[in-house]
Amino acid sequence: MCEDHPTMTTAEIRSAFLTFFEERGCKAYPSSSLIPDDPSLLLANAGMNQFKEYYQGKRTMHEIGACSCQKCVRTNDIDVIGSDGRHLSFFEMLGNFSFGGVSKAQACAWAYELICDVFKLDPSRLYFTVFTDDDEAYEIWCNLGVTEDHISRLGEDDNFWAAGPTGPCGPCSEIYYDQGEAIGCGEPTCAPGCDCDRYLEFWNLVFTQFDRQEDGSMPELPHRNLDTGMGLERMAAIMQRQGSNYEGDLMRDLIDLGSSISGKSYDPESYEGPSRSLRIIADAARAVDFLIADGVLPGNEGRGYVLRRLLRRAVFHGRLIGIEGAFLGRMVDEVNRLMGDAYPELVENAAVVAGIVAAEEQRFSATLESGRAYLAAALQELAPGDTLDGAEAFKLHDTFGFPIDLTQEIAHEAGYEVDMPAFDAAMAAQRSRARAAAQGDAWGSFNDVWTTLADELVASEFLGYEESSSEACCVTALVAEGERVHEATAGQIVDIVLDRTPFYAERGGQVGDTGELLRDDLVVEVLDTQAKGDLIVHHAQVQEGSIQVGDCLCAAINERRRALIRRNHTATHLLDAALKAVLGEHVSQAGSLVDADRLRFDFTHFEAVSQEQLRAIQDMINEEILAAKPVLTRLMDIEAAKASGAVALFGEKYGEEVRVVSVGAEEHPFSRELCGGTHVENSSEIGVFKIVSESSAGSNVRRIEAMTSLGALAYLEAKEELVAQVSTELKSSEDLLVSRIHDLKDTLRATEQKLRAALVGGSSDRIQHALDAAIDLGAYKLIVARLDGLDGKELRSAWDALHSRDHSASLACVLASASPDNKAALLAAATDEAVAAGFHAGELIREIAACVDGRGGGRPAMAQAGGSDVSGIDAALAAATDRLRAS
Structure with missing residues (x-):
């Protein structure tokens, strides 16, 4: 690498880039989350993502432009990562953007100034590409002092960006750094755009200036957009005189x-x-x-x-x-x-x-x-040139959690490829089954009518923090069966948007309010309330009269239901704080449901919560309830809220102003969270808190379900009734129930042991019948038998009994059972002499396990399988018999 510029650390490059554009009037934006607001994107993959609404003209930027350092993840080439010096899954993209405020010439001049005067790269090592027909960009670079032999024209594949077949589009100009002949391919045609690493592209300037029509014409947009991106890792490699992003x-x-x-x-x-x-x-x-x-x-x-x-x-x-x-x-x-x-x-x-x-x-x-x-x-069974079955690869994914690229990598190292079409088919079938099993909700997905309304209407004003009923709420839109309507009459289901409403729309885990919309001649029952963007949508049925756009009416929530929801919502805040206190600060909310009847709280944790810990959490929350602590709500700047210690939901995005809910004294609250939901005014209103269950809700996520107030009392009363019923059935007083149950379990265990001994012991009639039906295959004696009622362990005991009663040196068996839990169990076993004669339990079990929709395997002398289809047991035994007779 050359020695013609000063070195800069990655942090220095990031800072210098942002400072440069801030000094020229561009607003510096922090990186947006990797979880994008755009539902069409899986992950943020470019600096432009957070500026999409400016780009589309839905929002106006008051500054002449913007700049950012955006964290990005791209996943389309994970398998290539590490195999060259360019590809990364995570990277930082430096960018500057403008939506009519910066001219094309100014953007190029700034880029050239930053590269040459701030980063101090040698201009003789800089190369530029422009779109074939972009004479404007060509002339701009020439006027900035770039010689013509350092400017190349490339076609549409390289230097033209388009949002789609029609719509916004425009030419690109890329900037390359010549890393020197030693890094290049040595070909005389080597130039920017070559696949070798000599010319490293580090900045792309996209000039979105046209609006392509269906006839192919491209009139100019009302204003030109600028979208530039500089890969920070590539720039660091250049500034630190390295040839790779990894250096x-x-x-x-x-x-x-x-x-x-x-x-x-x-x-x-x-x-x-x-x-x-x-x-x-x-x-x-x-x-x-x-x-x-x-x-x-x-x-x-x-x-x-x-x-x-x-x-x-x-x-x-x-x-x-x-x-x-x-x-x-x-x-x-x-x-x-x-x-x-x-x-x-x-x-x-x-x-x-x-x-x-x-x-x-x-x-x-x-x-x-x-x-x-x-x-x-599986690979050992393949012959040279064979391909690993895609179904086997899917089993690895489904059963062992193997990402398919790892399977491909291991297979490739062994000299085999994977049948990817078969793998993809198995994956698609699994997703199809999952979709079929999923229950759709009553709202489904909003269609384009809601996108249009969100653009047209002013945001709904929420009055529900102070009011439970509100007069003069005006209807701004009605939607029935996915279409805008002007009127809805008695019996119709309709979605209603009001300009102002006390109804809380479901968000943050808290369910939407129910209630009524009323006028002298009108009764509308609100069944649910949801949010679409900034609109509050009342899902309702007209009971009496008719409702029209423009009507003004009284909106009244179900106050009793809201009171129960408030209690459960505040209880989730206490639960979050108690979990952190008992389990550790790593606990973070991963989802919740706050309903009138119960609450559900998902949180990050890495093992089951013990009963002792659950009791400590429950006791801590009830102490806070009995202490009758005030619940305070304040509007705060987001940074001030965080500085005050307010807990932000893991992965949640917030605006500049947030609601902060505190339980306890302002100076040292028990709980302080950012939350837009509704809450009690004093912790004592919750009444009582009772944990109902603790379970897994996914990888590294646990779930607690609980009840408060009237729901908790009803739950405890039901438990008391159950205990009373059990006491009556067992003819025992409640205080002696546990010892009575232990006695019954001991009696049942002894009875079961006697029964099992009778079923699989050496004196069992079934064992004798199996021996009497043995097949002489010449090289060994084969016993094939169905012994229902036994599990896998007991089938092994049955083999021991068969072997002890039949003294043949060369003996083998294939046993099957419909176990007590209605699962199929298979066992193949043999003496060493039978194995030497050709019997292989592992291979046999793998072949017949499919008959019971199962899987299994083992050694030549013993193998087992389990399956879910007991109706296939007889077929499995028949298949085993046929195979062994033919071998």
Whole structure:
């Protein structure tokens, strides 16, 4: 690399870029979340994402432009990461943007000034590409002093951006840095756009200036948009005189830590073996940290699957280079150290991230060896040139949690490919089954009518913090069966938008209000209240009269129901605080439901909550209720709210002004959260808090269901009635119930043991019948029998009984049972002599397990399988008999 410019750290480059554009009148925006507002995007993947509404003309930017450093994740080339110096899953995109405020010439002049005067890159090493027909950009670069031999014209594939076949579009101009002939391919045609690494593209300026029509014409847009993006990692590589994104200061620190943990040395020139694995681990550590910090949790769909795939790929490559214990947490800690100043959410959520990473790494490590053993066995059965069955690859995904790219990677190392069409078909079938099983809600998805209304109407004013009924609420829109209507009459279901309303629209876990809309000649029952953007939508049925757009009426909520909901909502705040106090600060809310009858609270935690912990949590909350503490609500600036210690929901996005709800004294509240819901005025209104259940709600997420006030009393009364009924049935007083139940269990256990002994013991009639029906196959004697009522362990006992009563040296069996829990159990077993004669229990079980919709395997001398279809037992035994007779 050349030595013609000063070096700059990644942090210095980031700061210099943003400062440069701020000084020229552009507003610096913080990075938006990796979870985008745009439902068409899985994850934020470009700096323009957060400016889409400005781009579409829905919002107006008062400054001449904007700048940002946007965190991004792209997932379409995960399998390539680590195999070259360019691809990253997580990266930072520096950008400056304008929506009519900055001319094309000004944008290019700023870019040239920043590169040459701030970053001090040698102009002779800069190369520029423009769209073939963009004479304007060509002339601008020439006027800035770029020589013609440093400007190339490229076609539409490289230098023209379009939103689609029609609509906004425009030419691009890319800026390249010449890293020198030593890095290039050496071909005489080598130039910007070549696949080699000599010319490194680091900044792309997109000039969206046309509106392509269906006839192909491209009139100018009302104003020109500017969207530029500079890859921070690429710029760091240039400024630090490195030839790869992985050699910049941040990535190299992470790679060096991975090298230290594994004991494997890193070679920047090698893209195979340990060096490739170290790049993959470093890249994944950053992505995993940022994704979880922004609220993504590991899962099997969407963003959760992307996170899990990256995390498991890192763990797998750690094992490949000899790291046996947990290590990813150390990598994440280093990411926080390196990037926490620029992205404070990493530090704020460090405890949550650490817990999720540790739990997910432990879980995957436990299944990794089983999955690799399963895959190794499947690969051993393939002949050279064969392809691994896609169904087998799907089993690895479904059963062991193996991301498909890991299966492909292991298979490729062994010299095999995976039948991806078959895998994709199996995956599609599973998703189809999941969709079919899902229950649709009454609202379904909003159609385009709501998009139109959200643009046309002023936001609904919510009055429900102070009022339970409001006069002069005017109807601004009616929607029936997905269409706007002017009127709805008695009997019709209709969605109603009011300009002002006391009805709370479902959000933040709190269900929507119910109630009535009234006028002298009109009664409308509100069945539910939902939000569509800034509109509050009342899902209702007209009971009497008719309702029209423009009508003014009285809106009255169901006050009793709202009071119950308020109690449960405030209780969730107390629960969140108590969970943190008992379990640790890593606890973060991951979802909730606040209804009139109950509350449900999901939270990040990595193991079941013990009964002792649940009791401590419940007691702590009830103490706060009995203490009759005030519940205070204040409107605050978001930064001031956070500084006050208010808890923000994990992954939630907030505006500049927020509602802060505190339970307890203002100076030292028991709970303080950002929340837009409705709450009691004093904790004593909750009455009593009772935990009903604790369970798993997904990977690293636990769920508590609870009741308060009247719901809790009804629950406790039902429990008392149940205890009374049990006491009557068992003819015992309530205080002696436990000892009475222990006595009955002991009696039942002794009876069951006697029954099992009779069923599988050596003197059992069924054992004798099975022996009498044995088949002589010449090389060994075969017993095939169905012994219903036994589980897998008891089938093994039956084999022991058969073997002890029949003294044949060469004996084998295939046994099956419909077990007590209505599952199919299969067993194949044999003496060493029968195995030597050709009997292989493992192979046989694998073949016949499909008959009972199951899976299994084992050694040649013994193998077992379980299945869900007991109707296939007879077919399994027949198939086994036919196979063994024919062998």
